[in-house]
Amino acid sequence: MSIKLERPEAVIFDLDGTLFQAETLMIPSYYAAFDHMREEGTYQGETPPVERLIGGLGMLLSDIWERVLPGGSKELHHRVNELLLKYQQELLDKGEGVLYPGVPEMLQRLKNEGIRLFIASNGMENYVKSVVKYKGIDSYFEGLYSAGEYNTPSKVELVRLLMETEGVQGGWMVGDRSSDVEAGLKNGLKVVGCRYAEFGKENELEGSDVVITDIRQLPDYLPE
Structure with a gap:
């Protein structure tokens, strides 16, 4: 992996199409x-x-x-x-719904590095909290932020609110949609675009610092 990103204080994840196969x-x-x-x-x-x-x-x-x-x-x-x-x-x-392969292991690896982990999703509050809980990954996250709970008009505002509330100064935004790219860039975060859900358009991730094709690749961008 030739490209390395600055070590993040925090990593903010989108949920659907990034961690969870919605x-x-x-x-x-x-x-x-x-x-x-x-x-x-x-x-x-x-x-x-x-x-x-x-x-x-x-x-x-x-x-x-x-x-x-x-x-x-x-x-x-x-x-x-x-x-x-x-x-x-x-x-x-009933136990339905599937995480992308390797999600828990990837989150554990980041957690072991002392990186703070959050979710910022445009979904409804109960949906976001239920997915994270029922899929067994809730313990990895310090906070779950959803547009449904905070009534934010855009992902940019949701991420801004998260950073202000949690005292996050910088880090990575990880997501699969242009709204994630915009939210990261406008809040001074490095952006890791996820190209594996196939929900978006060809140029969906334009502006990302790096693009991954498997969520398990994410820790590879940490500096040595």
Whole structure:
């Protein structure tokens, strides 16, 4: 590994598409939510293509639902989101949902180096906390920050809030979407772009300091 980044005080991770294979919960929950709405009469018609949801992962929820159901009412967007979370929670309770290979070992390695670890996600509070807890990685993190809990308008603001609250002066932002790159750069962090979830566009990670194709590569960028 020829490139080495400055040793980070902290590493801030995105969740979906970075640590967690979100589609392993999202896709079955998505279809279950639309089936539910048809049964209760709050939605008629075909289920929108699931690709709209997958392509929007990492965005703010309001933007995701506008993408999935353009022109839909706020009530409809709220209901499908509520049901999606319900079915995701049920799947998590059953042990469903998959971390990317090597995530716990990678987090342990960073922790052993004395690096502070955090999550900053555009997801809902209960979803973020449940995934981290049920997948057994909660003990690695000092703080879990979500747009759902803090009602932040962008990932930039969420990361800024995290850094101010936790007293983080610098470090790495690790994520798979352009919003993660922007959040890192605008908050003075080095950016590690993750290109393995295949949610984003070709130029999604433009501006990253380095790009990895497997989360297990992350510790390789630590200085000797």
